[in-house]
Amino acid sequence: MSALLLANEAPIRLTFFLAILAGMAGWEVAAPRRSRQIPRRLRWANNLGIVVINTILVRLTFPILAVGLAIMAEEHRWGLFNVLGLPDWLAFVMSILALDLAIYLQHVMFHAVPALWRLHRMHHADLEFDVSTGLRFHPVEIVLSMGIKLAVVAALGPPAAAVLAFEVLLNATSMFNHGNIRVPAGLDRALRCIVVTPDMHRVHHSIYPYETNSNFGFNLPWWDRLLGTYRAQPKDGHEGMIIGIEQFRTQRDLWLDRMLVQPLCGPASGYPINRENRDEK
Secondary structure, eight states: OHHHHHHHHHHHHHHHHHHHHHHHHHHHHHSOSSOOOSOHHHHHHHHHHHHHHHHHHHHHHOSSOHHHHHHHHHHHTOSHHHHHTOOHHHHHHHHHHHHHHHHHHHHHHHHHSHHHHHHHHHHHTOSSOSGGGGGOOOHHHHHHHHHHHHHHHHHHOOOHHHHHHHHHHHHHHHHHHTOOOOOOHHHHHHHTTTSOOHHHHHGGGBSSHHHHTSOOOSSOSHHHHHTTOOOOSOTTHHHHOOBSOSSOOSGGGGSHHHHHHGGGSSOOOSSSOOHHHHTOO
């Protein structure tokens, strides 16, 4: 079973990625939440270019990825869940929850530490908010994120099937909750009980720092509510709110070369979490 998972990890992830990306792109055309001001071909060419760079870099940097490490941990009885000997179903559920909490905490950390914010702000510097924004992360952030994920997998010892399911789910929900799609208000309220919706996560991409530093969840919405970082709606409304950050406001900043050097440009101030901007209302 482990060998089968490892052999099929890449095609499984690629199939889900392409299917969800295509489905979300079609949904955005059919029922957009906000009008598009920047040509899609400009943003998508550069945002998808980052995906290619990140995929190659991760494969070159790490000899083993999360699913492979989970298989190794199971074989050697490493990690908390392997030591406890939990039933398979309980280990699966607990692994999904623990990995999602780890991603939430990592996201908060990348907003709290100015040096890490320099990397993460490339994700926020997109001037529009659509499915491709959910794929736009600086390569150095991706490498650090993978290192953190591997450390969590080694510590927890989750089932390999749970790790693969979480990877697919996280990628899918990241594309979903960054979608420029119109979801009826009643359905959005119901969905927020179980998943981060586009209207919930869009607040996180507001130009206002006190809104940027809210709604950190990518997959499950519960951590924001439990840990006090939930904000229901943007101050200026979803159609009127400004997407992005103050430092990078030109279309030239959306080009791949500019995105790659953004961590080196300008001060890392204003947006990292601190008492001043957390107290804004």
